[in-house]
Amino acid sequence: MGFWLPFWLFITSTVVSVLLQKRPQDAKRAGESDFQVPAAEENRCIPVIFGTVLQKGPNVVWWGNLNARPVKTHAGGFLGIGAKTVITGYRYYASLVMALCQGPIDELVDIIVGDKSLKALPKQRMNRRVARDAVIPNLPEAFTAAGTDFDIWAEKLFGGDAPGEGGISGHLRFYYGSNTQSADATVAAAWGGTGPGWRGLTYCTFDGYLGQSQYIKDWAFVMRRCPTPAGFDPSKANIDGDANPAHMIYEIMTDHTWGLGIPAARFDLATWTAAASTLFSEGFGMSIIIDSDTSADEAIGDILQTIDGTVFTDPSTGLWTIKLARRDYDADTLTEFTEADMLEEPEWTRGLWSETMNEVKVEYCSRAHAFTTRVCQAQETANYQVQGFTASTTLSFPGVSNATLANKIAHRELKTFSYPLAQFKLKLTRKAYSLRPGSVFKLSWAPPSGTVFSGMVLRVKTIRYGALEAGQIEVEAVEDIFNVASTAYGGPGGTGWENPISAPAVASASALFEVPYHLVGEKRYVM
Numbered sequence: 001m002g003f004w005l006p007f008w009l010f011i012t013s014t015v016v017s018v019l020l021q022k023r024p025q026d027a028k029r030a031g032e033s034d035f036q037v038p039a040a041e042e043n044r045c046i047p048v049i050f051g052t053v054l055q056k057g058p059n060v061v062w063w064g065n066l067n068a069r070p071v072k073t074h075a076g077g078f079l080g081i082g083a084k085t086v087i088t089g090y091r092y093y094a095s096l097v098m099a100l101c102q103g104p105i106d107e108l109v110d111i112i113v114g115d116k117s118l119k120a121l122p123k124q125r126m127n128r129r130v131a132r133d134a135v136i137p138n139l140p141e142a143f144t145a146a147g148t149d150f151d152i153w154a155e156k157l158f159g160g161d162a163p164g165e166g167g168i169s170g171h172l173r174f175y176y177g178s179n180t181q182s183a184d185a186t187v188a189a190a191w192g193g194t195g196p197g198w199r200g201l202t203y204c205t206f207d208g209y210l211g212q213s214q215y216i217k218d219w220a221f222v223m224r225r226c227p228t229p230a231g232f233d234p235s236k237a238n239i240d241g242d243a244n245p246a247h248m249i250y251e252i253m254t255d256h257t258w259g260l261g262i263p264a265a266r267f268d269l270a271t272w273t274a275a276a277s278t279l280f281s282e283g284f285g286m287s288i289i290i291d292s293d294t295s296a297d298e299a300i301g302d303i304l305q306t307i308d309g310t311v312f313t314d315p316s317t318g319l320w321t322i323k324l325a326r327r328d329y330d331a332d333t334l335t336e337f338t339e340a341d342m343l344e345e346p347e348w349t350r351g352l353w354s355e356t357m358n359e360v361k362v363e364y365c366s367r368a369h370a371f372t373t374r375v376c377q378a379q380e381t382a383n384y385q386v387q388g389f390t391a392s393t394t395l396s397f398p399g400v401s402n403a404t405l406a407n408k409i410a411h412r413e414l415k416t417f418s419y420p421l422a423q424f425k426l427k428l429t430r431k432a433y434s435l436r437p438g439s440v441f442k443l444s445w446a447p448p449s450g451t452v453f454s455g456m457v458l459r460v461k462t463i464r465y466g467a468l469e470a471g472q473i474e475v476e477a478v479e480d481i482f483n484v485a486s487t488a489y490g491g492p493g494g495t496g497w498e499n500p501i502s503a504p505a506v507a508s509a510s511a512l513f514e515v516p517y518h519l520v521g522e523k524r525y526v527m
Contacts, residue, residue: 046201047101048258050243051287051401052109052224054371058098061203062190065095071212089212091166095186096206100221101289102258103177103202106238108148110222113168116157147173147184158211168217170208177202200257227251231269236276241367242285242401245307246276246322249300253320260296268319275322279307282408286399287367306397308412310438315465323438327482331457335434336442343427343472346445351420358383358418359392362410364400376403378410380418393417421479424458432473435460440480457483 044059068090110119150172157167175181179199186205188195202223210216226238229250237244250272252259279285284307290299304310309324358380366374375394384390395413400406424443426432435441439460446452458477466472 045291045293046099046258047289047291049101049105049223049225049289050248051226051285051399052222052241052367053287053289054112054220054222055100055289055291056218056220058100058203058219058221060096061099062097062187063094064190065093065207067093069093091209091212092214093170093207093209094216095190096210096216096219097184097187097190098204098206098219099198100202100204101177101223101225103175103200104179105176105202105223105225107224108174108176108221109224111152111172112220112222113154114158114217116154118152118154147175147181149173152206152208155209158217165213166209166211168209168211170206170210172204172206174204175202229254230264232273232276236280239280239283239285240402242287244276245279245284245286245303245309246272248286248288249303249311249322252296252300262320266318266320268314268317268321271321271323275309275324278324278326278328284405285401287365287401288399303399306399306409312437314436321436323436325438325459329440331442331455331483334440334442334457335431336444336455337426337428337431338444339446341429341431342445343429345447346427347425348422350422353383353386353420356383356387356418356420357391357393357414358387359390360410360414360417361392361394362400362406362413363394363396363398364403364406365398366403367401368403374403374406376406376410378407378414380414383418415481419481419484421481421484422456423479424475424477426475426477428473428475430471430473432463432475433465435463435473435475437461437463440483441477443477 041059047055049055071089071091110117112118151170152172153169155167155169158165160166173184173186175184175198177200181197181199183195183197184205186207187198204221224241226241226243227247228234228237229247232244232247232250237247250267253262254264254267255261286303286306288302300311307324308326309322311320311322313319314321359377360379361375361377363373363375365371395409397406397409400409426443432441437460440457441460443456443458444454457480459480460475460477462476464474466474
């Protein structure tokens with residue numbers, strides 16, 4: 001009895017304590033008013049995408065069908081005695097309708113929920129009893145009027161039932177934005193049986209499990225769109241996943257839904273297709289998303305700055321023309337202008353070495369690094385030796401998606417920033433009628449004073465043709481960086497200046513008088 005009595009007293013007290021302990025509180029179920037859903041704005045712009053982009057924060061135009069299922073566990077008790085069932089949380093199910101961008105797009109590349117890439121997760125068989133951490137199958141590249149359906153099973157994506165926030169699983173239907181797509185069943189049900197097809201809009205619907213938190217994770221979509229306008233070569237539209245910039249500008253100018261709507265007949269198509277071929281051969285693609293109110297001029301200007309080009313209306317044809325600044329000319333065959341072609345003496349300046357840069361950094365959006373901002377740089381050691389210190393500037397090119405192209409642009413910009421290029425303002429005769437923005441020509445000029453220029457290649461920045469009867473064309477031009485080394489300079493010419501100071505001449509008349517007293521004091525002199 002010495003051992004068993006204390007033992008049974010301990011067992012009895014433990015069981016009584018367990019039976020009398022306070023029941024754990026069940027988790028509270030969240031209602032619709034408690035949920036935080038991703039962005040939903042009525043007046044939000046519909047984005048336009050080019051190339052391969054990551055679109056964050058889709059516009060959730062509708063959500064509902066909220067349902068919750070409790071997550072239960074057994075808590076307390078002793079050896080199975082007195083254990084209680086406790087609700088530790090809820091698995092929330094709902095429907096989402098997310099508007100994405102102008103369509104049609106070419107390909108859905110990936111879906112990112114929270115910070116988790118669904119495509120990067122290992123593939124599993126789509127069998128609920130086998131695995132609940134399976135993910136989407138290979139994303140389809142073709143779209144149909146009825147939408148593209150696939151299942152997502154990633155119920156442990158955010159940690160599972162405990163201790164994480166669950167995951168996602170359900171059915172997703174993706175619409176690529178065709179002009180024939182039909183109404184979605186989820187949308188139709190929300191509209192009372194009928195609904196819009198939202199033709200021309202890329203969007204998707206999701207029905208299923210969204211996790212255990214009332215804060216719905218942010219969704220993001222990686223999509224690709226490389227347009228081929230009518231008359232262009234479709235094989236040059238996709239440049240390693242980026243869009244051809246010539247196609248991009250052309251579409252912005254001609255699209256009748258969101259662009260300027262300029263008729264195609266007003267374009268010099270030959271110059272546009274030639275530019276597209278050049279950009280394709282250079283591997284010069286771009287990926288951008290236009291998701292805010294902006295002017296077409298601003299969007300086109302950003303693209304032209306990246307590719308180093310210009311767009312203008314040719315006065316001889318009245319057609320929109322594109323010109324890339326490239327070394328695509330033979331300097332020996334360029335039109336040359338001399339003093340005989342100038343109506344006034346030119347104005348010209350050359351920057352100081354202290355105004356130049358010997359280091360250029362380029363910021364770009366790296367697709368290989370999850371669409372984060374990266375930096376590459378180029379340096380000019382000769383300029384550094386001239387200045388004796390690092391003079392750096394940083395340029396942003398968000399439409400560039402890879403380090404190879406960013407490096408090319410950095411070296412291109414360094415050429416311009418590291419040398420003090422000459423700037424000219426010229427008033428020329430009608431001989432300059434054939435010049436256009438971006439054109440190159442030669443200048444040979446011997447000013448009355450200063451350096452003599454022989455065969456300097458200049459590139460037109462702006463040009464004003466003036467009135468027909470005036471016979472005067474005003475040109476602003478800059479020394480072309482591609483031909484700086486070929487320019488010949490002569491020695492300074494005479495200035496025409498004469499020294500006005502000469503030896504004293506003999507006076508033509510003279511007079512003798514006494515020097516004033518206050519100048520000489522006590523002594524007396526005569527002059």
